[in-house]
Amino acid sequence: MQKMARNVKRFAATTLSVAAVALYAVAATLSAASADEADAKKLLKAMSDYVTAQKQISFNYDTNLEVxxxxxxxxxxxxxxxxxLDRPDKIRATRHGGFANVEMTFDxxxxxxxxxxxxxxxxxxxxGSIDHLIDELRDKLHRPVPGADLLLPNVYDELMRDVTNVKDLGSGVIGGTECDHLAFRAKEVDWQFWIAQGDHPYPCRxxxxxxxxxxxxxxxxxxxxWKSGTDVSAADFGFKNATDAKQVDLKKLGDIDELPQHFAVGGSK
Structure with missing residues (x-):
């Protein structure tokens, strides 16, 4: 009987030890996840604050749209x-693809x-301001500016709307620049950011x-x-009709978007 009691005590002690280790592991995992989430939010906020603080910005971009x-x-x-762009109210954007070769200017x-x-x-x-223009182009004219989310003054708040999951995935390299790699999940979309490390945390992808x-x-x-501040060359944001282009109604402008007109937009799942 005493031997059985000792075995029961030994089994109970072992079980409790395993349970304690398991609970510790879960707690450590949750703690690490919380730390990763906090770090990811901090990095995204730093990018948002940096981009918003720049009065002049210029960059080149490449886009891929899956259909x-x-x-x-x-x-x-x-x-x-x-x-x-020159905040608060001047921007020039160009896009050249297989279906469009367009320039937008706003003075x-x-x-x-x-x-x-x-x-x-x-x-x-x-x-009005660039922010007003971006809303007008997207909602009324249906001609969104590429990467418009990145140009708004409240980048962080706009991006974090409806976010349900945040991950810090460590480092990645984009175009030779070492970046912090972040991943986010929201109700409708998943999205990822690669942000340049260092004193100039601009978005790389x-x-x-x-x-x-x-x-x-x-x-x-x-x-x-990417250039900002004094590194940006002075630009003229007014339209100069140097090619004797014909003025037409917006509806007759033809293919100026990333998705050409002959691509029909289908439904969701």
């Missing part, structure tokens, strides 16, 4: 361009969309995955030749 066919084949549409009062290949342009009065769309297509923008 899924009815047969579940993924097609990748690629384009490149440039962005120059604080008038936005001009210039289709270079067709040599036509349209102008819309939209006095931004990838969005549409979870609610069949096959989860992605949109990505990769940034290079």
């Amino acid at each position: 899924v066919t009815k047969e579940h084949q993924k097609l990748l549409l690629a384009s490149s361009g440039t962005i120059e 604080g009062k008038t936005v001009t969309l210039f289709g270079k290949d067709a040599n036509v342009y349209t102008q819309v009065d939209s006095p 931004y990838v969005i995955t549409a979870k609610k769309v069949d096959q989860g297509p992605q949109y990505s923008i990769q940034i290079s030749d």
